[in-house]
Amino acid sequence: MFKKNIGIKISTIILVSLFSLQAFAQAWTIPAELKAKTSYIPFTSSTSKEGEDTYTKNCMSCHGNPGKGNSMKALNPIPPDLAGKVTQQRTDGDLFYIITTGRGVMPSFKDVFPEQERWKLISYIRSFNRQYVQVLSTFNPQKAKLVKFDITYNAVNHLVRVAVKATEKTGMVVLKNDSVDIYAKRYFGRLQFDNGMITDKDGIAYFKFPTDLPGDKAGNVEVIARVTDDNYGEVTYQTRMKIGVPTDKPGLTEQRAIWNVVSKSPIWLVVVFTSGILFLGLFLLYIGFSLWKIRKIGTL
């Protein structure tokens, strides 16, 4: 009896502490240099409008309408109202970091939206804060145009080699120690292959490429590479490479199938159905003819 009570007490303590864990959301640990990061895009009503569109499609289902406190309460932790004080007290760099990396239920949007779109989301979030004054970054987005990618594939060891350089007026600059990711473009979104890599001293990174990735009829795959550099910003590059398995599958609605429109129904079904109807017609003719004969005999 006594022991049992102790058990109950212990479990109550555990439960209570679990609940308090839920109640007080964990703080975000964000590196100082990222905290200080600011947008190079000036926040205007038009960037905020673009951000709103993105927000409505991608964030509203969880966070609800900013300022309305109608976020999805079923989630744990509850997604904060982004117009709220807690969020608005964060730096732009904090918000950028949170949206980029995510945590637990909050998804990472790193591979979903390019940097600019993420800033526009923040522009929208900030539009609910009258006190907010933007600090612009001195970063020059034009510099991204100088970055050049060179992507090659080695069919023997299945490695994709990505070399990144910038063509400055002063000459070539190698982008070393930068993070690089590569993706294959699919029907819905991108498929990352291998892990994110860091460029070596020659600005080169190697990625393992899967040998069974379907390409188009000729085996072409749209490959997307992205590098993030302090100087040049986030730069993406897309190229078509003949490195997939040639695949020629007709679309699911191109062939005759049970799920297709009636003009593309399976032959066997057409045959069975129409011959059934035909037989019924003939049969009814036979019955009609019999009735006609009975009548005729009667009149004789």
Add this chain to the structure above:
Amino acid sequence: MLDPTRIDKITSDLLRPIRINNAFKLWMTVLIVALVICLYAYTLQLKNGLGVAGIRDYVSWGMYISNFVFFVATSLIGMLISAVLGLSGVKWAAPLARIAEIIALAFAMVAGLVIVSDMGRPDRLLYVIIHGRIQSPIVWDITVVSTYVIISALLLYLPLIPDLKICADKLEKAPKIQRDIYKILSLNWNGSPEQQKIISQATRALAIFIIPIALAIHTVTSWLFANTSRAGWDSTVFGPYFVSGAFVCGSAAVIIAMYFYRYNYKLQDYITDSHFDNMGKLLVLVSVVYIYFNLNEYMVPYYKMKKFEAIGIHELFSGVHAFLFWSTQILGLVLPTILLLFKGMRKPFPMMIIGIFVLVGGWFKRYIIVVPPQEHPYLPIQNVPMNFKIYTPTLTEILITVAPFILVLMIITILSKVIPIVSIHETLEEEIENPKPLKGM
């Protein structure tokens, strides 16, 4: 040759009910008033949409579709009695063939209307035919049900031709127009051997053809359910399960009809105790087959208790539907079968009572098959009001469900007021072959 007085007696006995009496007028008035009330409920549905019924996004097939399955089921009896028993030379069933055909025709005709009651936009009914996909079991169902209506009507009509001639000749008191219609429909029947031969050949062909069609209508109706992946419907025995259940409903309907015809039309000499005895045995046979399929249908998933099936099985065996499930199975199927094993129970009155239990049980059985599985889809039901989760039929819906029954009763009543419900022609033929003294002669 048959004694002419006996011919007269048989003819007048069987023709006697064909007249309009006060009982008929009263009964029809009751039916019409009831129908008008139900039709008013339907106008509410037409005006305000299917939302007036209890069906919602999850349980979207409620009473209407259960009713449809029940109607199709009951109509199958025509095929069993007039085709299967007729072709295999079961003599005792012959006088019941017309009753069975009338029931079959009435239920099959109205079944199509029942489907319309489940349509939100009945004005688009024609689209089902114009834009229907032959890959869809719904189109197969429409095809076979309408075929069954046609074939059943013919199977009622062809053996009726000689009787129509008798009606035209003997029913002197009937209005002229009625006698003219008899005359036209009797196709100059004179009973010559050639005519006899043609008609028996054509009837035989119909009787053969209706067997696959009847099996098809209920198998296809079962495929409307079994061709989905829904736990509770996803079953390979649904076809024969439905067909065997159909014979149970239909036999019960015939027994009830026999009882009322026998007493109201004073046909004790034609629908005899031995007919009841035999129908009782037939009902036991089809019920045992149905119990066997029930065993398959519930025992197999119960033994395995697969994740999603288990939810449904629990609800039926011990959950919210348990009362309905067990009372339907026991009162509507098992108990009647056991009772009918006793000779004393195979008498007209007890059988009529048993028939009502079986028929009502049959209706609820369809409800159990149709509704509960929809309450547990694979994807969880979330963020919806309570009435989306639990299906509760509304009064409007119940009235709209009752309407088809009234229609069936009307069709049966009218048909049995214009044609003899036991074939005069065949009764006479049978008399010639093996004469037996009738009571009161």
